[in-house]
Amino acid sequence: MISVKLPDGSVRELAPGATAMDLAEQIGPGLAKAAVAARVNDKLVDLSRTLSDGDEVAILTKKDEDALDILRHSAAHLMADAILRVFPKAELTIGPVVEDGFYYDIYLPEGKITPEDFPAIEKEMDQIAKEAAPFKRCVSDGHDEIFARYKAIDGGNNKFKSELIAGIQERGEEMSFYRHGDFIDLCRGPHVPHTGFLKNVKLTKVSGSYWRGKAENDQLVRVYGTAFFTKEELKDYLHMMEEAKKRDHRVLGEKLDLFTFTEDAPGFPFFHPNGALLFNLLMSYMRSLLSRRGYQEVKTPLILSEELWHRSGHYDNYLENMFFTKLKLRDEQDRTKVREDAPEERPMAVKPMNCPGHCMLYKSHQHSHNQFPLRYAEMGLVHRRELSGVRHGLFRVQAFTQDDAHHFCTPDQIESEISMLIDFFTEVYSAFDLNDVRIELSTRPEKSIGSDEMWEKAESALKRALDNKGINYVLNEGDGAFYGPKIDFHIRDVLKRSWQCGTIQLDFSMPERFGLTYIGADGQRHTPVMLHRACYGSLERFLGIIIENYAGSFPLWLAPVQVEVIPVSEKFADYARRVTERLLDEGVRVHVNLSDDRVGYKIREASLKRIPYAIVVGEKEQSAGTISVRSRDGQEQSDLTIEAFLGQIDLNPPRRKPAPIAAEE
């Protein structure tokens, strides 16, 4: 007999050669039925895996997070099988699990796969799922029957898989295959017990990709799908996708008349009055928090000499993303001609970042450690050239406004600065009902400036700050800015999509490059530490995020129009005007609709524009000096005085309650 340990600490006796499935059966028939895979000594394995004496075993059911990944990985096999049936010429490459599903990259020597092919593929998949064919793990040495069978699966000449196999053999790893029915694929596993688990699978989209992600390699077709354990979960997911489409900020931006783009300025948004209002609200909310946090707002130029960008390191590391100005002159002999090659004594460049400007500002005075930490903030408009294929609504533009700031401080102030910022940023996000914040730490990238020692110092300072605050974070090796490591804030919206907003970047390089100094307590000159930070990140992107997060139904303090006043007929236009003016005097963003339409139509219009309140006035209200209020969710209140209405609503952004001052003796 062998004995294994369960997660609750209990020990079970099993016959030698028993599998994880045997264990599940021994524990109970319910568990055996629900079992998907097992975790043995912290490794995910198939239920069919035999257990050894002393193993620590957990049986995974659909409730375990890892189980869903296993299901989806199995679904990728199912899809690959189906695709080979529909497209016999296809060659498989890799098929991993991704955040909300899976994909398989496929090489097609001819033809293509489009969403029109999905029904045919899904039909095959349903068929295979119905067969409930068991997933069988096989290990091969590369010369046996299993291998031969595998080679035959997609034509026998799959160079992509051959490359993968060569890699496995080179590393001396075990080569495992998984088989269901006649289909067999190179795979590490584990998988669900049989294809019967894969009844709630749906293909979602198809796109192009490259072998190993490199553009110079073969072009592949990437077919995406998703899978769930239950029909309900799949339905909810598909519903969520629909919802996301409806919330698309590019669509809402047009419907709510917030912003547009034109072909003459690709990637540069034009904010309409309502959009500009929202943009300014974001800005003024941020400004209202700055002075409390010890910031001083500054303003620095958009265009600075090219030479400055050489000094900062941007020219060497960021050139492709920068816009440069170019001098043009009329030809002296022929005024109709323009010289494109006019020599410039001082070529200029448009700023892609605000930091060099703030360094110049810093240099305009002498500084002492007694002033530290010094915090300069700027709503800085920066321009960055983007590859044409990456522009995307407000999420990725070529000119954007950063709620930027730079802290100048001594090395031992770093930790408290970061601690302050984490609290600050999370407070801001929660004001927009974004409470799911994930923090990532990114370290030195390949292209970077500064010594190893500097990077080591900076990275460990950030780690220390996070650890001491007890923050959980994800580590992204090699993902830092070229001048320093960074902490990024990733936020999940109501649809669980993740967005990068805030960033805190530590920089020991730029202060040195610009010769920044301060006088320390010892009376000597020292180089300050510089901390770059932005909370929204880009106001444009953040605006896009909250448009989607709120689906255009902004909370009252953010709604471009807060109240629409609707007279029942032309006879009450004057009264409607008086109500409107009164609300205007109270600081309400109010619009009166005096057009020649019926009440129902105007209500509908206000509601499509997601205006929080519609105030309807007619005979009744006019004679009583009251209003009727209909809120965005359809609730109606009649015979309300304006004072009573004003008493019900809060026009201000959410505010953190200040701590009371206790009396001290």
Next chain:
RNA sequence: GCCCUCAUAGCUCAGUAGGUAGAGCGCGUCCUUGGUAAGGACGAGGUCACCAGUUCAAAUCUGGUUGAGGGCUCCA
């Protein structure tokens, strides 16, 4: 930048085996003066993204450019 797809009125879209365009919404005028998600009539609006080519004839076919959408890569 790379791959795939697309571009017709302000918006959403229809159309043509190649013979220079149509709907709904919106907009304007008029009728209607109304009580909580669409009252009615009439009207104005388009070099069919741009540039070439094929053709007697191109919005339609071909090539290119630009922009947009979905991905890859990159990123705030």
